[in-house]
Amino acid sequence: ALPLLNSPSIEGDAIKVYVRVRPPSEGTALTDGDQGLCLSVLSSNTIRLHSKPEPKIFTFDYVANMETTQESVFSSVAKNIVESCMNGYNGTIFAYGQTGSGKTFTMMGPSDSDNFTHSLRGVIPRSFEYLFFLIEREKEKAGSAKSFLCKCSFIEIYNEQIFDLLDSASAGLFLREHIKKGVFVDGAVEQVLSSAAEAYQVLTMGWRNRRVASTSMNRESSRSHAVFTITVESMEKNNEIVNIRSSLLNLVDLAGSERQKDTHTEGLRLKEAGNINRSLSCLGQVITALVDVGNGKQRHICYRDSKLTFLLRDSLGGNAKTCIIANVHPGSRCFGETLSTLNFAQRAKLIKNKAVVNEDTQGNVS
Amino acid sequence: MAAAGGGWAAVCEKFRTARTLSAVESRNDPETEPYRSKYSARALLQEVKQLLSAAEEGGEARLLAVRRAVLEYELGVNHTDTEELSAGEEHLQRCTQLLEPHRLSPDCVSLYIQAQNNLGILWSERDEIKTAQTYLESAEALYNQYMKEDGNPPIDPSEHFMAEEEKLTDQERSKRFEKAYTHTLYYLAQVYQHLEMIEKAAQYCHTTLKRQLEYCGYYPVEWALNAATLSQYYLSKQCFMESRHCLAAASVIFSQAGQVPSAEDNETEQDQQDLQQRKAEIARCWIKYCLNLLQSARKLLEDNVGELDPDRQLELKTQRKKEEDEKEKGRKKAVLFGTSDICDSVLAMEEKVSSVYPLDFQEAREIFLVGQNYVQEAKEFFQVDGYVTDHIEIVQDHSALFKVLAFFEEDYERRCKMHKRRVDMLEPIYADLNPQYYLLISRQLQFELADTYYEMMDLKVAIGNRLEELDSHTIKKINSLAQLAIKYYELFLDSLRNPDKVFPEQLEEDVLRPAMVAKFHIARLYGKLITSDSKKQLENMQTSLEYYTFLVDYCEKYPDAVRAVETELELSKEMVGLLPTRMERLRAKLCPFI
Numbered sequence: 001a002l003p004l005l006n007s008p009s010i011e012g013d014a015i016k017v018y019v020r021v022r023p024p025s026e027g028t029a030l031t032d033g034d035q036g037l038c039l040s041v042l043s044s045n046t047i048r049l050h051s052k053p054e055p056k057i058f059t060f061d062y063v064a065n066m067e068t069t070q071e072s073v074f075s076s077v078a079k080n081i082v083e084s085c086m087n088g089y090n091g092t093i094f095a096y097g098q099t100g101s102g103k104t105f106t107m108m109g110p111s112d113s114d115n116f117t118h119s120l121r122g123v124i125p126r127s128f129e130y131l132f133f134l135i136e137r138e139k140e141k142a143g144s145a146k147s148f149l150c151k152c153s154f155i156e157i158y159n160e161q162i163f164d165l166l167d168s169a170s171a172g173l174f175l176r177e178h179i180k181k182g183v184f185v186d187g188a189v190e191q192v193l194s195s196a197a198e199a200y201q202v203l204t205m206g207w208r209n210r211r212v213a214s215t216s217m218n219r220e221s222s223r224s225h226a227v228f229t230i231t232v233e234s235m236e237k238n239n240e241i242v243n244i245r246s247s248l249l250n251l252v253d254l255a256g257s258e259r260q261k262d263t264h265t266e267g268l269r270l271k272e273a274g275n276i277n278r279s280l281s282c283l284g285q286v287i288t289a290l291v292d293v294g295n296g297k298q299r300h301i302c303y304r305d306s307k308l309t310f311l312l313r314d315s316l317g318g319n320a321k322t323c324i325i326a327n328v329h330p331g332s333r334c335f336g337e338t339l340s341t342l343n344f345a346q347r348a349k350l351i352k353n354k355a356v357v358n359e360d361t362q363g364n365v366s
Numbered sequence: 367m368a369a370a371g372g373g374w375a376a377v378c379e380k381f382r383t384a385r386t387l388s389a390v391e392s393r394n395d396p397e398t399e400p401y402r403s404k405y406s407a408r409a410l411l412q413e414v415k416q417l418l419s420a421a422e423e424g425g426e427a428r429l430l431a432v433r434r435a436v437l438e439y440e441l442g443v444n445h446t447d448t449e450e451l452s453a454g455e456e457h458l459q460r461c462t463q464l465l466e467p468h469r470l471s472p473d474c475v476s477l478y479i480q481a482q483n484n485l486g487i488l489w490s491e492r493d494e495i496k497t498a499q500t501y502l503e504s505a506e507a508l509y510n511q512y513m514k515e516d517g518n519p520p521i522d523p524s525e526h527f528m529a530e531e532e533k534l535t536d537q538e539r540s541k542r543f544e545k546a547y548t549h550t551l552y553y554l555a556q557v558y559q560h561l562e563m564i565e566k567a568a569q570y571c572h573t574t575l576k577r578q579l580e581y582c583g584y585y586p587v588e589w590a591l592n593a594a595t596l597s598q599y600y601l602s603k604q605c606f607m608e609s610r611h612c613l614a615a616a617s618v619i620f621s622q623a624g625q626v627p628s629a630e631d632n633e634t635e636q637d638q639q640d641l642q643q644r645k646a647e648i649a650r651c652w653i654k655y656c657l658n659l660l661q662s663a664r665k666l667l668e669d670n671v672g673e674l675d676p677d678r679q680l681e682l683k684t685q686r687k688k689e690e691d692e693k694e695k696g697r698k699k700a701v702l703f704g705t706s707d708i709c710d711s712v713l714a715m716e717e718k719v720s721s722v723y724p725l726d727f728q729e730a731r732e733i734f735l736v737g738q739n740y741v742q743e744a745k746e747f748f749q750v751d752g753y754v755t756d757h758i759e760i761v762q763d764h765s766a767l768f769k770v771l772a773f774f775e776e777d778y779e780r781r782c783k784m785h786k787r788r789v790d791m792l793e794p795i796y797a798d799l800n801p802q803y804y805l806l807i808s809r810q811l812q813f814e815l816a817d818t819y820y821e822m823m824d825l826k827v828a829i830g831n832r833l834e835e836l837d838s839h840t841i842k843k844i845n846s847l848a849q850l851a852i853k854y855y856e857l858f859l860d861s862l863r864n865p866d867k868v869f870p871e872q873l874e875e876d877v878l879r880p881a882m883v884a885k886f887h888i889a890r891l892y893g894k895l896i897t898s899d900s901k902k903q904l905e906n907m908q909t910s911l912e913y914y915t916f917l918v919d920y921c922e923k924y925p926d927a928v929r930a931v932e933t934e935l936e937l938s939k940e941m942v943g944l945l946p947t948r949m950e951r952l953r954a955k956l957c958p959f960i
Contacts, residue, residue, distance in 0.1 A: 088802075176752040177753060177755060178751075178752075179751075179754050179798050179799055179804075181800070181803070182803030182804070289559050290559060290564055290568050290571065291595060298654055298661070299601055299602055299658075300647070300651050300654045301598060302594050302644075302647040302650075303595065
C-alpha cells in the first residue's frame with residue numbers, strides 16, 4: 001500500500017511516522033472558527049479526526065500541532081537520521097501529503113526565500129547544516145587521519161521516467177544496479193559538496209527545474225517525486241589500515257498524494273484503460289496483485305516495482321533509517337484527503353523489512 | 367433534422383472537434399497546463415448542448431434525448447478526467463437517466479454500458495468499491511441481455527453526431543461495442559481483486575486476455591507479459607496445466623512481436639533492449655514453472671526424512687497410468703487461448719514440457735533441462751553488471767533446480783556433485799556482494815551456502831557409513847565441509863548483529879526461524895566433527911552444548927519462539943540433557959587418575 005516495500009531492519013524498527021498539522025491559511029481560521037477544523041491534536045502522538053458518526057483516533061510516533069516550529073520538527077524527525085548517516089547507516093526522509101498540506105514548507109521552508117539562513121527554513125537545509133557541522137566536528141577530533149567526501153545528486157521521477165534536475169538538458173535516465181554500490185541512476189550528475197551553503201545552492205537550483213502543474217482544482221501541484229541524495233564517504237587511516245565508510249541520505253518530496261498514480265499508493269482506485277489506447281496497459285498490475293496475494297510459493301512477477309520503490313529499495317532494505325512526515329491540512333474541506341493521508345501513514349507504520357531467508361525445513365533434523 | 371439543415375453539420379463539426387481535442391490533442395498539452403485541451407473540449411460540448419436545446423422544439427423527442435445523453439456522457443468523462451468528480455457524476459447520472467427507457471435498443475446500449483463503466487471508475491476513485499461493483503455488474507448484465515435478445519452490432523455513441531454517409535460499418539460497430547464490454551470485464555477484474563475475491567478476479571483477467579486476443583485488441587509484448595504473469599497466479603494454485611497454457615501462449619504471442627512492425631517504425635536501441643528484457647522475464651516465469659513442478663513432485667514423493675519414498679513412487683505411477691486415459695477429457699476448455707492458428711502453435715509449445723508431476727529421475731531431469739535452458743536465456747539479459755538483484759535471483763533459481771533434481775538422484779556421489787555445482791555458482795557471487803546494499807540477498811546466500819555444505823557433509827557421512835572403515839580422505843572431507851557450513855551459518859548470524867557487533871537480545875520475527883535453525887545446525891555440526899584428539903573432541907562437545915543451550919534458554923525466555931522451532935527445540939533439550947554426561951565420561955577417560 002505504499003511505495004516502500006522493505007524498510008530498516010537491523011534494530012528491527014519499522015518506519016517512523018510523524019504527522020504534522022499545518023495552520024490554515026490566514027483568514028480562513030477566523031471565519032471558520034473551531035468548527036471549521038476536521039481534526040484536533042490530542043497529545044504529542046495522537047490525533048483525532050472528526051469523522052461521523054464516530055471520531056477516529058490515530059496514534060503515530062509523533063504528532064506536531066500547528067504551533068510546532070521548524071526547529072522542533074527537525075530535532076524530532078531528522079536529527080537522529082543525520083547522525084546515523086555519519087555512523088554508516090543509510091537514511092531516508094519522506095514528505096507525504098496532499099498538495100497544499102505543507103510538504104514543501106516542511107522540507108524546504110517558505111517558498112519565496114532563497115535564503116537558507118531564514119528562520120523558517122525547513123528540514124532539508126537544517127539537515128545540511130547539521131551534517132556539515134558533524135563532519136567538521138569529526139575532522140577536528142581526528143585531525144588529518146580522517147577525511148570526508150560528500151557528493152549529491154538530485155533527480156525527479158515523473159510519469160515513471162527519471163530526469164536529472166542538476167542537468168536540465170539530459171534526457172530520461174535509467175536505473176541500474178552495481179554489485180558493490182547498489183542502485184544508481186546511470187548518468188546522473190554528481191556534484192561534490194564542501195559546505196551546507198553549497199548544498200543549499202544545488203538544491204534550490206534543481207528545485208526550480210521541477211515539474212509543476214496547475215489545474216482549476218489545484219492552483220499548483222507537484223506532479224513528480226523529487227529525490228535529493230547526499231553520499232557521505234569517510235576515509236580513516238589507522239596505522240596502515242584504511243577504513244572507508246559510505247552512506248546515503250535521501251530526502252524525498254513525493255508528488256501531491258491526491259495525484260498519486262503510483263501503483264502502490266493508489267488504494268482502491270480502479271485503473272482506467274485509456275479510451276483511445278487499444279491496450280489495457282494496467283491489466284498486468286491487476287494480475288500482479290493477484291499473484292502477490294499468492295501463498296508464498298516461488299514465482300516471478302514480470303512487472304517491476306515503480307521506479308521510486310526500486311531506487312530507494314537498497315536504502316530501505318539494508319541498514320537504513322527511514323521516516324515519513326505525513327503533512328495534513330486541518331480544514332474540514334480537506335477531510336477526505338486528510339483521512340487518506342492518515343490511513344496511508346498508519347499503513348506505513350506496519351511496514352517492516354521482510355528479510356525472508358530461503359530456508360529449507362525438511363529432512364535436516366535427524 | 368431537415369429544419370436544422372446546415373446548423374446540424376456545424377454541430378457535428380463542433381462535437382467532432384471536442385472529441386479530437388479531448389482524445390488526441392490533450393496528450394500534447396504542456397505539463398504546466400495538463401488539462402488545457404480538455405477544458406476547451408468542455409467549452410465546445412457546452413456550446414453543442416446549448417445549440418441542441420435551442421433546436422429542441424420540433425425535434426423528435428427520443429432522438430433528442432439520446433443526443434443529449436451523448437453530450438452528458440462526454441461532459442461526465444471530461445469532468446472526471448479533470449479531477450472534478452462530483453460534476454462528472456451528475457453528468458453521467460443524467461446520461462443514464464435519459465437512456466434508461468431505451469437502454470436495450472441498438473442505438474443506446476453501447477453508450478449506456480460505457481456510462482456505467484465510467485460511473486464504476488468514478489466511484490472507485492472515491493474508494494467506494496461496492497458502489498462501483500453494482501454499476502459494473504449491471505453493465506455486464508446488460509451486455510449479456512442485449513446479446514441474447516438482439517445481438518446486432520449496435521450504434522457507436524460517436525455516430526449520433528455524424529452525417530449519414532460517415533456512419534460506421536457493422537464490423538466496426540461490433541468491434542467498438544465488444545471493446546467497451548471488454549473494459550467492463552477488465553474493471554470488474556479490478557473490483558474483484560480489491561474485494562479480495564481472488565479467484566473471480568483471476569477468471570476475469572483471464573477472460574479479458576482471451577477477448578483481447580479474439581478482437582485483436584492487444585500489443586503482443588504486453589499481452590505476453592500479462593499472460594506470463596497470470597501463469598504465476600496458476601502456479602501459486604498448483605494448476606500446472608493452466609500455468610503452462612498461459613506461458614505457452616505468452617511465448618507464442620511474444621514471438622509475433624518481432625514480426626509486427628512497431629507503430630513508430632523507428633525502433634531505437636532502447637526498444638530493442640526492452641524487448642530483450644521482456645523475453646528474459648518470460649523465461650523467468652518458465653523457470654519458476656519448472657521449479658514448482660519439480661518441488662511439488664518432491665513433496666508428494668518424499669518420506670518423513672526427506673528421502674524418495676519408493677512405495678509412494680510406485681503408487682503414484684499406477685495412479686497416473688489410470689488417469690492418462692482420462693487426461694484429454696479433464697482439460698478445461700475455458701482456459702484455452704486463441705483461435706485455430708494461434709491455438710495450434712500454443713499446443714505445440716506445450717508439448718515441449720510436461721505438466722504432470724515427474725515421478726523418477728528421468729522425468730525430473732527432462733523438466734530440469736527445460737528450466738536450465740531458460741536460466742541461460744534469462745541470464746543473457748539479466749547480467750550481473752546492471753541487474754544485480756535479478757541476476758542473483760536467477761542464479762538462486764538455478765541452484766534450487768539442482769537441489770530438487772538431486773532429490774531424484776539415487777547415487778550419493780552424483781548427488782554430492784550436484785550440490786557442488788550449487789556452491790560453485792553461489793560462492794563467487796556472494797564474495798562480491800556488498801551487504802550494505804544487498805543485506806537480504808546476502809543473508810539468503812549465506813544461508814543457502816551453509817545449507818548446501820551441510821547437505822554435502824551429510825551425504826559424505828552416509829557414503830562413509832557404507833565403508834568398512836572411514837579413510838582419512840573421507841574424514842578430511844567431512845570435516846572441511848562441516849567447517850564451511852559452520853562458517854556460512856556464522857556469517858549469517860553475524861549479519862544480525864548491530865553496528866556495535868552485539869547480537870540482538872530478542873530476534874525479529876522474520877529472522878527468528880533462520881537464526882534458530884542456524885544455531886541448531888551449528889550445534890549439530892560441532893557434534894559431527896571427527897577428531898582423534900580427545901581434548902579437541904571435548905572442546906567441540908562444549909561448543910555444541912553452548913549452541914543447543916542457546917536454543918533452550920531463548921525459548922524459555924521468549925515462549926513465543928517455541929512455535930517456530932518445535933522439533934529443533936525438542937532435540938536441543940535432549941542434547942542439553944545428554945551432552946554433559948557424555949562429556950563427563952570423556953573427561954574421565956582423559957584423566958583416568960583423578
